[in-house]
Amino acid sequence: MADRLAPVCEAIARLLSPHAEVVLHDPATDSVLAIWNPLSKRTVGDPSLLGELDELTPVGTDVYGPYPKSLPDGRRLSSVSAVIRDGEGRPEAVLCVNVDRSAFDAAARILAAFAAPATAQPAALFAGDWTERLNETVADFVRDKGATLDGLSKSDRVELVAELDAAGVFDQRRSVPTVARAMGLSRSAVYQLLALSRKEPADADPA
Amino acid sequence: MADRLAPVCEAIARLLSPHAEVVLHDPATDSVLAIWNPLSKRTVGDPSLLGELDELTPVGTDVYGPYPKSLPDGRRLSSVSAVIRDGEGRPEAVLCVNVDRSAFDAAARILAAFAAPATAQPAALFAGDWTERLNETVADFVRDKGATLDGLSKSDRVELVAELDAAGVFDQRRSVPTVARAMGLSRSAVYQLLALSRKEPADADPA
DNA sequence: ATCCGCCGTGGACAAATTGTCCACGGCGGA
DNA sequence: TCCGCCGTGGACAATTTGTCCACGGCGGAT
Structure with missing residues (x-):
């Protein structure tokens, strides 16, 4: 299944590049299955740190976020996650997209500041x-x-x-x-x- | 003098159009001398409501603002003013530029909201x-x-x-x-x- | 098992802030 | 001039804020 998701992930990664990374997690081993355009330094096999999802309110079936996260260097991310299930409803993979907001933040700041202390x-x-x-x-x-x-x-x-x-x-x-x-x-x-x-x-x- | 300022005013108005109006005030009669690209409905001869400037801290010699103002319809403006003096230091005219921030505000809001409840x-x-x-x-x-x-x-x-x-x-x-x-x-x-x-x-x- | 030290609890209290009230003085209009 | 309105300052009660301390639970060391 992960193979079939790969093109999707790569497409998303390309669309948003260089402002986003796409990560495919294995919920069974709680580790990274694949990653495109990494912003963090994680690579295949690293632990996923996915427990966080339990805490979050899903906005729909198996869809989480967007929620804020941070990179160690301080850049802020917006993230969404989706749980992929097999025919019998067992979680098979978790797809996460992390968008680096810093460019948008900066642009917003510029616009917001336009001629204005306001x-x-x-x-x-x-x-x-x-x-x-x-x-x-x-x-x-x-x-x-x-x-x-x-x-x-x-x-x-x-x-x-x-x-x-x-x-x-x-x-x-x-x-x-x-x-x-x-x-x-x-x-x-x-x-x-x-x-x-x-x-x-x-x-x-x-x- | 006001005549000599006219090209300047018109140039500024054109540069910022349609997001800004330029107003030339007569401090003696406290009325509008000329106006380019009006955002408000003021026309030549209308009262200026310029007493406000006394309240504001000038950022440099005879330069005020930028400070926020509002149009009756709720659009927010950023304004700067400059006092023009004659050879003997008497105020001869006051030039105000009012920029309609709403477009910038909107754009900033869009960018700021990008994928983010944050x-x-x-x-x-x-x-x-x-x-x-x-x-x-x-x-x-x-x-x-x-x-x-x-x-x-x-x-x-x-x-x-x-x-x-x-x-x-x-x-x-x-x-x-x-x-x-x-x-x-x-x-x-x-x-x-x-x-x-x-x-x-x-x-x-x-x- | 017992003792000890750490930590949080609740309550008592002092200090400070918040909210009310009111008499006094200035000011403008009839 | 007199009157009514309004803000001032100060007195005071009500609350809130901050400190202190004795008590009880809990875990680790003995």
Whole structure:
């Protein structure tokens, strides 16, 4: 089957080149079956890191995303995935397309900046629903750490709180209780983590 | 002098057409001397509404902006202005270029949306510098009303506060004192306006 | 098994902020 | 001149924020 998918993958890769890579995964071994136009350095046989899909809401049958990802060098990607099943409904392959957004981001920035400092009337962007963004941020962090909420280590928590702090979350009214709820902690625990994170800049383990 | 400026104005208008208008104002009578490629419906002789310039920080000698403005139909503009002086330093004319940003905005939105719901890592967008956005919002409002800060009517103030409220500004910690400063009012005045604005949805003058 | 240290919990409290109220003074119109 | 409206500043109550600490659970070392 993977063979029959190959032309499709290559076609997509060519269409979007050089801004996208196409990866075919083997869900059984959780490894890369084939890759076209790699952006990341992965090659055939590398682990897939596909567990992530479990977390995501499929938008339709076996279709996931688009969802954001990042390359180690900081470039941002938009990704979609599709599960290919055999005649009996068993997953046979997972096809992922990762588009490098940086070129589009740059162009958008150029256009958006055209003769304009402009914030204008969309004042409605001040707060939006910061509570949702908070949850997202926490969820992302947890996912990145590959753990669950209560499986986080202390230093993980400090790190997360530091991130939220840097993001200005705590300038929001009533944020501490909300963060506490989002992290599944007590209010005081959050204050304690916050104190820690503000004490030591960004160390891992002091000797 | 205005005559000698005409070719310049027309050239600029043609270069940017159909996305920009060029207006030549007479600061003495505060009216429109000439206009090329009008976006607004102003014609020669109309009042200029130029007092606004006093409020803005010039970026260089007699050069203002770019600053955002809006057309009655909602299109957003980016504007720059320049003061032309005679041999003795008296203002002789004011040249304004207003670029219709809507096309650029649209293009930017398309690019920005490319394959992306993306919240990604820019968590740093939570608060940004809401204080600056606050000032901008206030300044925009004042400019739109064509008045100065202390020239606002009571209902204007209520309206502005309502806008800020809707924008979620007051969910920000310590926002009331800051808003008070930005509006040149006392803290209690802001609370009073806020109470009013929350009482009546959006009426002008109840019978 | 027991002890110890780490960590989070909850609650008590002090400090700060937020929201209300009101008397006073300026200002414009009848 | 008198009146009504409006903002000011300050007093105060209500809430929220931040700190502290004793208690209890849990895992590792003894």
